[in-house]
Amino acid sequence: MDRDHRESASEPGAGIEPVDPHLLRSLREHVHERLRGLIIAGRFREGERLHERELADLLRISTTPVKDALRMLEGEGLVRIEARRGVFVLFGPRRAYEMAMARAAVEGVMAGIAARRIDDSGKADLAGLVSRMEHATEHGDLEEIVALNERFHGAISTIARCEYLQSRLDSQRMYDHARRLAVLGDLEERRAGFREHSAIARAIAARDADHAEREMRQHILRSARHFLNHVFGTGLEDRDYVE
Template sequence: MHERLRRAIVAGRFRDGERLNERHLAEMLGVSTTPVKDAMRRLESEGLVRTEARRGVFVEFSARQALEMALGRAALESVMTHIAANRVTDTDIAEIGRLIEEMAHATQHSALEDLVTLNEAYHGAIHRISGCTYLERRLDGQRMYDHAQRIALLSEPSERGQGFEEHRAVFEALKAHEPALAEQRMRAHIVRSAKAHVRQVFGADAEGLDYDE
């Protein structure tokens, strides 16, 4: 229940500021109001809804918030990639190389679920190699957004191809032990993906935001 509602919000099916009626949601989803209430509490802890006394529960997910979350991720993960490029071993390179090969196959065959899983394994491997456990914990709070973003973006054929090429480019920089280049490529990949997702979900509402890197 929580995951379904979270994906719906991040995918833009509920708009920023929209009131969520627990009874109507329960009827629509064919459940009692208890799991809906539980889901609302979790969504509020994630910053995706807010509760106003005597008024109800409202969606809190705007184009600006989505972009800010992605820019925060880009800042943290690009630093981790820089550090990983200094620490990466031959064994690590072989591991990520296998992931790249599997991603190429999944991209070619439009295997969306496999791509999402491989995408997360790829980023997770870089996090592990970096050894930056503190920075990784800072990313934990928005993993739900990152996951939902990947599902939405990778459903687009053009995005699958471009995303794969960007992942391969980061891998080449890691393999060459070029930390500055790896950092720059990871940041550019995350920011570009974020812009694409914000436009995909919010359309005209995304116009006018500052997209400068």
């Protein structure tokens, strides 16, 4: 309602924007998304072989978009393609944690930049999201928590305005949705995540770049470790990763 009210009736083009060329998703992107989801959900063991023609048969499409999707997965470090030998899955606890480390490093830098760039409008956005996250945390609204988490991290990216750094994060996603919900069923874990989000937002609002970065990194690494312990049991060498 507020939205319609703000658009002036004297602007006939109001609300009309250029069509985003990415709205139509290609076959390759569909395949990529599906295979990626299966890999991080653990459907394939680490080292398991994927079969290009078999996948194409199952999906009722030609091998071309399957090849392209596998190439994308290779670029993300989730599979290894050996010419004329096969495609092998590269996802296990170690890889997942290294992905989290890469994410922590890059997103930490972005949080630092956001702290330098924040304005009042950005502060209000973050505060609003934190408030909603607190509510969802206490009420156990798990899907809402996941969605707000996305929005929180997205808001920081918007403030930071580092398009390339953000693009690097897309390939570091290693959470399986269903398992993430399972982990968030634990109130203490939810509260820990919320405390961390709050600390990040406070540091950014205070323009404390170093602190924002540190909080962001710790948040990402701690929650990743918790998640991976839940999914894989023990499997990580702790020595390298103490923060």
